[in-house]
Amino acid sequence: TEEQCWGTWGKNIKCVCFYRNALLEADINKLGFSSPAARKTGTTICGVVYKDGVVLGADTRATEGMVVADKNCSKIHYISPNIYCCGAGTAADTEMTTQIISSNLELHSLSTGRLPRVTTANRMLKQMLFRYQGYIGAALVLGGVDCNGPHLYSIYPHGSTDKLPYVTMGSGSLAAMAVFEDRYRPNMEEEEAKRLVRDAIAAGIFNDLGSGSNIDLCVITKGKVDYLRPHDMANKKGVRTGSYRYKHGTTGVLTKAVTPLNLEVVEESVQTMDTS
Amino acid sequence: MNTRGLRSQLKDSVPVTGLCPQAGSYGVQDSLRRGFSSVKNELLPSHPLELSEKNFQLNQDKMNFNTLRNIQGLHAPLKLQMEYRAARQIQRLPFLPSSNLALDTLRGSDDSIGFEDILNDPVQSELMGDPHIMTEYKLGVL
Numbered sequence: 001t002e003e004q005c006w007g008t009w010g011k012n013i014k015c016v017c018f019y020r021n022a023l024l025e026a027d028i029n030k031l032g033f034s035s036p037a038a039r040k041t042g043t044t045i046c047g048v049v050y051k052d053g054v055v056l057g058a059d060t061r062a063t064e065g066m067v068v069a070d071k072n073c074s075k076i077h078y079i080s081p082n083i084y085c086c087g088a089g090t091a092a093d094t095e096m097t098t099q100i101i102s103s104n105l106e107l108h109s110l111s112t113g114r115l116p117r118v119t120t121a122n123r124m125l126k127q128m129l130f131r132y133q134g135y136i137g138a139a140l141v142l143g144g145v146d147c148n149g150p151h152l153y154s155i156y157p158h159g160s161t162d163k164l165p166y167v168t169m170g171s172g173s174l175a176a177m178a179v180f181e182d183r184y185r186p187n188m189e190e191e192e193a194k195r196l197v198r199d200a201i202a203a204g205i206f207n208d209l210g211s212g213s214n215i216d217l218c219v220i221t222k223g224k225v226d227y228l229r230p231h232d233m234a235n236k237k238g239v240r241t242g243s244y245r246y247k248h249g250t251t252g253v254l255t256k257a258v259t260p261l262n263l264e265v266v267e268e269s270v271q272t273m274d275t276s
Numbered sequence: 277m278n279t280r281g282l283r284s285q286l287k288d289s290v291p292v293t294g295l296c297p298q299a300g301s302y303g304v305q306d307s308l309r310r311g312f313s314s315v316k317n318e319l320l321p322s323h324p325l326e327l328s329e330k331n332f333q334l335n336q337d338k339m340n341f342n343t344l345r346n347i348q349g350l351h352a353p354l355k356l357q358m359e360y361r362a363a364r365q366i367q368r369l370p371f372l373p374s375s376n377l378a379l380d381t382l383r384g385s386d387d388s389i390g391f392e393d394i395l396n397d398p399v400q401s402e403l404m405g406d407p408h409i410m411t412e413y414k415l416g417v418l
Contacts, residue, residue, distance in 0.1 A: 022322060100389055107387040131332070133325060 042210020044172030045075060045086035046200050047143045048184065049165045050193035053150045053221035054143035057197035058086045059172070059205050060230070061212035068212070074229065076218045080105050080116045081225070083144030084218050085125075088170035089157060090137040097138045101125055118144040118151035122161055130159030139169045145222050172204025172211040179203045194219065198232055205234055356382070370410040373398040 028035055045058045062070035077085050077098040083105075087094025101124050109116040122142055129136055140155040154167035166184050168176040179200040188196070194217060201215045214230035321327050341353040363378035380386040 100391075100394075103389045107389070111387050133328075135325060 042172075042208070043075060043088040043170030044168070044176050044201050044204025044208060044211040045088050045141050045170050046168040046173070046176045046180065046197060046204075047086065047141045047152045047154075047166065048180070048188075048193055048197055049143075049150050049152050050188040050190060052190065053145045053219065054152055055190075055193045055197045056084055056086050056141060056143045056218040056220070057201045057231075058216050059201055059211040060214045060216060061205075061210070062091055063210055071213050072230075074216065076216055076227070076229075078102060079121055079142070079144070080109065082115060082146060082220065082222075083118055083121050083142065084220060084225070084227075085121070085143070086141040086169070088139040088141075093136045093138040094140065097125065097128065097136060098140070101128070115146060117146040117148065118142065118153065122151075122153045122155065122163075125155050126159045126161050129155065129157060134158040141167055141169050143218075143220060145220050150220070168200065168204075170204070170211065172201075172208035175203040175207040176200035190219065190221075194231075202232075202234055369407070370414045371405045371407045373401070 025035055042061070042063045043059060045056075047054060047056045056076055058075035060070075060072045060075065061068055062073040073091070075086050075088070075094075077087055077094070079085050079098060079102045085098050085101075087098060101121060104124055105116045105121055108120065121144070125140060125142065129138065134157045137157050138155075139157055142153040142155060144151060151163065152165065152167060153161050153163050154169055155161045165186065166180045168174075168180065177200075180196070183196055183199075197217060198215055201211075204211045205213070205215070213235050215232040215234055217226075217228040217231035219226040219228070341356070344352045344356070359382055360379065363376075363382055366376075366378050367374045377386070
């Protein structure tokens with residue numbers, strides 16, 4: 001399982017949690033139970049660089065094994081006002097990693113006095129993921145606009161990164177990449193780029209079991225971020241057409257007998273709660 | 277990650293002491309302070325990243341000092357290490373958590389957040405050692 005406890009190794013304190021988990025894992029199958037599956041985001045995430053900036057897209061399904069755990073989860077995480085990051089892989093890992101890097105980037109930008117750059121976020125993420133040798137299962141698509149223009153990176157769980165004009169990650173990445181390879185052009189207009197990303201995520205949603213529900217989009221330009229959630233509800237839940245409730249009077253009443261219960265108040269006592 | 281390769285590090289960084297590695301002050305297993313023990317845990321790392329994480333700060337410092345020595349000469353790391361030693365001595369009484377502010381500032385870790393600040397933060401620990409016993413232990417009276 002992906003239950004790991006990041007105790008403070010560096011301060012030489014043993015993480016008793018990890019030993020307990022390892023022990024349980026070994027014995028639990030003998031008792032007939034199975035350890036709980038980590039909630040993953042079998043996902044489709046993608047990003048594209050267009051004329052004025054970056055468009056990031058993601059689906060909204062979180063799965064726990066073969067069951068949908070969250071029908072509308074948010075996979076586009078905030079890193080800084082001009083940088084956003086989509087996350088695929090173990091949901092907790094992507095969430096905590098992006099939050100830690102977001103905090104670090106905020107402290108860094110306060111220390112330098114400048115708007116943070118996408119490449120800084122990329123370097124922080126890749127150094128952290130490499131340090132943990134792939135045990136943090138977070139595959140990320142990082143995009144943003146800084147003083148040097150729009151940038152888009154894909155970051156793999158072991159710490160390798162790619163800087164590309166269009167990237168896809170997650171279990172639906174192949175379906176989304178097929179759409180990108182067909183219709184991507186450099187320097188697209190905003191509407192065309194949004195349509196392209198929407199279609200790529202839709203391809204992932206309809207062709208991959210791990211992705212589903214709605215399509216979220218995030219359009220980042222210099223000085224402005226449009227977080228469109230949901231941009232497109234591709235899978236609306238159906239509405240029931242008929243009703244199976246019986247009308248009043250379906251069952252005929254044969255006899256009716258009413259017996260009143262005459263109760264009188266004997267004693268009344270009030271006990272005040274200690275709300276101090 | 278190959279744990280066999282890390283076994284060579286065991287001699288340098290993890291002290292493998294005699295027959296009872298969990299020994300406390302009386303030569304018996306000290307479950308209260310050191311947790312449960314098993315021979316397997318003492319010989320091999322229980323997670324492939326255990327050794328690399330235990331030595332992470334050490335290795336980072338070594339690497340940085342080496343680079344500094346190559347660029348600026350021997351005096352630079354020597355001076356810095358002297359300052360580290362001085363800063364490390366600024367501690368509160370043994371049973372209270374120390375902020376280590378001077379040490380953090382020197383290291384440059386005062387403007388970064390890691391897992392050690394979120395998980396198992398000593399400031400938020402629910403347990404505290406007995407003040408008298410701990411000060412006596414530190415002063416060597418016990």
